[in-house]
Amino acid sequence: MKNPQKKCLAAGMKRTPQRLAVLAYLDGNTSHPSAEDVYRALSKRNPTLSFATVYNTLNALTETGTIGELTIDPERRRFDPNTMPHHHLICIQCKKIVDIMKDITVELPADSAKGFSISGSHVEFYGYCSRCGSKRRPQ
Amino acid sequence: MKNPQKKCLAAGMKRTPQRLAVLAYLDGNTSHPSAEDVYRALSKRNPTLSFATVYNTLNALTETGTIGELTIDPERRRFDPNTMPHHHLICIQCKKIVDIMKDITVELPADSAKGFSISGSHVEFYGYCSRCGSKRRPQ
């Protein structure tokens, strides 16, 4: 289940060149690209690739759970090939998003669950990345 | 600093009827409304209120930190008058978003911080709310 070919099959989708290109681009990619990022990166080598197909592919892969969708950026949707539950570090200044693969256990007291049956959690840490932090002047 | 009038002043903004209406609607509102939600709710009683003004007002209030902006919904921006740091419960099915005011301490091991200087964190808990959970059939 590591390579794009198998991921396509697993999702019950036809293995078209466009989809394989999208999957190859996403494979191991930790940049949390938007649909446009994917399109721009691929259209150089695949001149006939269309925006609609990128969106269709990303949506199909998201629906089958083959890739994940991030809700971190209010401007646009971002996609994440890493479907393992994980968390994120977000730079307040440059908006860079970095994965945290470490398992973080978050306890929610039963009296705060408001009747929800909780199946997972996602933590976003906000701060300055090393680059932006060092550029800030001491206040 | 509890009422809309004072919030407007605090933000250095003129107290126009439109802004006071937006602030009054948001005051104590825990429904995390989108700009359209705000517009629809207010346009009934304020027929001349325009979409642009709602957006301008929400943006201005967000920039001054008078209200907060949620990044939970990939479809649209949502706003939250509650500026205290807090967390959220999200129903996977009906998408309802519920506040958790309880302070949750999340530890991030130093070796996972990737050079970030962390200033805050936000936890999203996913699951089924009481209504959706009871409607699910046992698999």
Add this chain to the structure above:
DNA sequence: CTGGCTGCAAATCTTTTGCATCCTG
């Protein structure tokens, strides 16, 4: 072959902006 997939362009939806007028401070 056949149904799913693609590319294109147009449509839709959310959010922003230009501008003349209005009104708060």
Add this chain to the structure above:
DNA sequence: CAGGATGCAAAAGATTTGCAGCCAG
């Protein structure tokens, strides 16, 4: 009374959709 705020409509982005032709299974 001046500058910020409003309303309108148009623009700008992001995403979706209709449709005719194409190609993977």
